[in-house]
Amino acid sequence: MKLWQKIALICSAVLVCTVAIMSTLLIIGSKNNILELTYEQARNKQRNIASSFSEMTNYYIDKDNSHSVKNSVIQYCFTRFADMYSVLVKNDKTLYSKISIAPEEYLDLEKNNSESGYPDKQRQYVGEIDGKTILIIGSQVVVQGDVYSVYVVNDISPVYESITGMIWRFVLIGGSVVVVGLVFIILLIRRSMRPLADLKQTAGRIAAGGYDERVLVTSNDEVGALAIDFNNMADAVECRINELTETAQRQRLFISGVTHEYKTPLTTLILNSDTLQNAYLSDEERDTALSHIASQCRWLEHMTQKLLKLITLKQDIELHPCSVQELFKRVEESVAQTFEERGTKLVTDCKTTEINMDMDLMQSVLVNLAENASKASKPGQTVYMKAYDNVIEVKDEGIGIPEADISRITEPFYMVDKSRSKKQGGSGLGLALVSEIAAAHGAELEIESELQKGTTVRVRFAQ
Amino acid sequence: MAANRILIVEDDHGISDSVALNLRYVGYECTVFDNGQEAADSLSSDHAYDLALLDIMLPGIDGFELFSYMEKYDIPVIYMTAKTDSASEVKGLRDGAEDYIVKPFEIVTLLVRIEKVLKRTGRLNEVYRFHDVVVDTKNRTVLRDGAEIVLTPLEFDVLAILIKNKNRTVSREHILNEIWGENFYGDIRTVDVRIANLRKKLGLGDAIRTISKAGYRLEERKK
Numbered sequence: 264m265k266l267w268q269k270i271a272l273i274c275s276a277v278l279v280c281t282v283a284i285m286s287t288l289l290i291i292g293s294k295n296n297i298l299e300l301t302y303e304q305a306r307n308k309q310r311n312i313a314s315s316f317s318e319m320t321n322y323y324i325d326k327d328n329s330h331s332v333k334n335s336v337i338q339y340c341f342t343r344f345a346d347m348y349s350v351l352v353k354n355d356k357t358l359y360s361k362i363s364i365a366p367e368e369y370l371d372l373e374k375n376n377s378e379s380g381y382p383d384k385q386r387q388y389v390g391e392i393d394g395k396t397i398l399i400i401g402s403q404v405v406v407q408g409d410v411y412s413v414y415v416v417n418d419i420s421p422v423y424e425s426i427t428g429m430i431w432r433f434v435l436i437g438g439s440v441v442v443v444g445l446v447f448i449i450l451l452i453r454r455s456m457r458p459l460a461d462l463k464q465t466a467g468r469i470a471a472g473g474y475d476e477r478v479l480v481t482s483n484d485e486v487g488a489l490a491i492d493f494n495n496m497a498d499a500v501e502c503r504i505n506e507l508t509e510t511a512q513r514q515r516l517f518i519s520g521v522t523h524e525y526k527t528p529l530t531t532l533i534l535n536s537d538t539l540q541n542a543y544l545s546d547e548e549r550d551t552a553l554s555h556i557a558s559q560c561r562w563l564e565h566m567t568q569k570l571l572k573l574i575t576l577k578q579d580i581e582l583h584p585c586s587v588q589e590l591f592k593r594v595e596e597s598v599a600q601t602f603e604e605r606g607t608k609l610v611t612d613c614k615t616t617e618i619n620m621d622m623d624l625m626q627s628v629l630v631n632l633a634e635n636a637s638k639a640s641k642p643g644q645t646v647y648m649k650a651y652d653n654v655i656e657v658k659d660e661g662i663g664i665p666e667a668d669i670s671r672i673t674e675p676f677y678m679v680d681k682s683r684s685k686k687q688g689g690s691g692l693g694l695a696l697v698s699e700i701a702a703a704h705g706a707e708l709e710i711e712s713e714l715q716k717g718t719t720v721r722v723r724f725a726q
Numbered sequence: 727m728a729a730n731r732i733l734i735v736e737d738d739h740g741i742s743d744s745v746a747l748n749l750r751y752v753g754y755e756c757t758v759f760d761n762g763q764e765a766a767d768s769l770s771s772d773h774a775y776d777l778a779l780l781d782i783m784l785p786g787i788d789g790f791e792l793f794s795y796m797e798k799y800d801i802p803v804i805y806m807t808a809k810t811d812s813a814s815e816v817k818g819l820r821d822g823a824e825d826y827i828v829k830p831f832e833i834v835t836l837l838v839r840i841e842k843v844l845k846r847t848g849r850l851n852e853v854y855r856f857h858d859v860v861v862d863t864k865n866r867t868v869l870r871d872g873a874e875i876v877l878t879p880l881e882f883d884v885l886a887i888l889i890k891n892k893n894r895t896v897s898r899e900h901i902l903n904e905i906w907g908e909n910f911y912g913d914i915r916t917v918d919v920r921i922a923n924l925r926k927k928l929g930l931g932d933a934i935r936t937i938s939k940a941g942y943r944l945e946e947r948k949k
Contacts, residue, residue, distance in 0.1 A: 523808055526808035526829045526830055527738055527741070527808055527829060528740075529829070529830040530738075530740075530741050530808075530829040530830035530831065531738060531740030531741050531744070532830075533830045533831070533832060534740075534741060534744035534745060534748075534830075534831075534832075534833060535740060535743075535744045537744075537748075537832060537833045537834075538744050538747055538748055538833065540895070540940075541833070541894045541895040541896075541940070541943075542747065542748060542751050542893055542894050542895075543751070543893045543894075543943060543945050543946075544747075548747060551743060551747075552743075552744060552747075555739070555740035555743060555744065556740075558740070559740055680785070
């Protein structure tokens with residue numbers, strides 16, 4: 264069952280109960296009031312008749328009067344006050360009656376009074392007679408020693424009918440109230456549930472891959488708050504998905520770069536081994552083929568090492584305060600041979616004592632940068648390696664990098680001059696590695712270059 | 727008849743050396759350049775090539791640019807490249823290159839492609855010489871010392887494969903595939919029978935060497 268149906272069901276149950284209880288209480292109260300009023304009226308009427316009759320007869324009749332005179336006077340007096348529903352009875356003998364009902368049969372005043380001992384007490388009877396609801400009020404009047412019973416018979420069926428009518432009206436009104444109320448409740452619930460339906464649809468669309476879908480927040484109730492939180496969640500998911508997509512994209516590019524880079528050396532290996540196997544070679548030719556195989560294998564090994572470094576670097580590294588002087592010394596030692604072979608000079612200038620770093624990784628950064636600088640320089644030119652504040656800088660006066668290439672130069676396998684770079688043993692991974700290491704140190708890599716004037720690479724550490 | 731001349735422009739010496747070596751062995755004449763500009767410059771003085779094998783990533787000018795020079799001298803082009811993206815393949819072929827071979831490739835594949843292109847462009851030298859034997863694959867005739875030798879069609883096919891791959895080992899499977907196609911699973915010994923006949927009929931007893939576990943090789947030179 265849906266939530267709105269549940270809520271509607273609960274609301275309607277509460278509404279129906281409330282209306283029913285209220286109606287019942289009202290009906291019972293009104294019914295009692297009406298009946299009480301009717302009874303009171305009937306009792307007053309009977310009391311008036313009885314007391315007037317008693318007064319008048321006692322005034323007019325002497326105890327000496329003859330029996331027939333007495334009867335005439337009584338008849339006359341009663342007729343003065345009686346209406347067509349009044350009945351006068353004396354000793355089970357009806358003296359005056361204009362109706363078919365004999366009230367003494369239902370309300371025996373003699374017996375009751377003799378039991379309770381109050382002759383003038385008013386008594387009443389309510390009952391069903393001939394299909395009608397009849398109220399009989401009666402009391403006894405004593406006239407010169409004789410006891411008379413004065414009855415007033417009331418047909419109170421119309422009262423009951425009007426009560427029944429009232430009950431129907433209540434049922435009708437209550438029913439309409441319930442129906443109208445229900446319609447309103449359902450409309451209201453559905454209206455307030457609509458944002459939830461929107462939320463559901465949006466969630467469905469997001470699940471289907473529409474990560475940029477959002478919910479329109481229209482209210483500031485709990486549903487609105489939920490929508491806001493939902494949007495926040497969608498933001499987070501979209502952000503994360505984008506990151507993942509980007510990472511996957513980068514990895515795909517990287518892997519396609521790797522396979523592309525492996526193709527040329529692999530071709531050399533395949534062709535030369537095929538030649539060695541199938542062709543009829545002179546010793547000299549065989550040596551050439553073997554040396555090609557050996558050099559390509561070494562190059563593959565070199566590239567694999569760099570790749571491995573690049574990949575394993577993604578794990579966390581530990582930074583310690585290290586002496587920059589010591590770092591420079593190590594770098595100078597490792598590049599000394601390369602610089603000597605190329606006829607370039609390395610000049611260091613260290614104005615910083617300590618920087619937070621991983622000494623081995625930073626060494627490989629500077630060795631990479633220094634060797635790049637040496638390769639870009641002509642024999643006799645100088646490469647400067649400086650440290651100041653939180654910056655380590657490698658500067659050369661070499662051929663420089665074309666402006667269009669600077670932004671791409673840290674991409675894996677990107678080489679400005681591929682064939683020259685390969686001849687110098689470049690893998691296209693050096694600067695990619697440098698930039699990864701710098702990033703792992705939280706440092707920024709700044710590259711400035713001008714063609715034929717030289718290149719400056721700065722590693723700017725976070726303060 | 728002169729051998730087919732092939733121009734190779736490839737900056738990786740490991741590849742160009744090996745390709746040139748193998749092409750020379752099977753009877754092509756090769757000229758190798760490792761720089762696009764130098765190759766282009768050389769064309770003005772010598773452009774009598776039957777085919778050019780071009781790398782795409784070249785120092786100087788790249789393979790695609792070099793193509794216009796080849797077009798000028800009507801030299802068919804086969805690209806050799808590590809680029810596998812279809813965009814560059816399409817560009818290469820649309821510009822008019824005859825074929826496209828993706829690194830890493832095998833020598834056998836390259837030889838077949840070169841032969842196909844030469845044949846298609848009507849440049850293939852279909853007369854092969856081996857000592858005193860002259861094989862004309864177009865007219866399917868064999869001369870020894872000027873006298874015609876009668877070979878069965880299968881013997882001729884086997885001889886043609888051996889002579890086209892002169893100085894290279896050819897496997898029995900390769901011979902079977904070339905003659906009957908890849909879906910034929912015949913008795914590999916049928917090749918041995920043809921070889922024995924060829925040795926007898928053409929007096930090539932020593933020249934056609936059996937290379938154990940590999941196949942046969944028609945050897946021209948002595949070490």
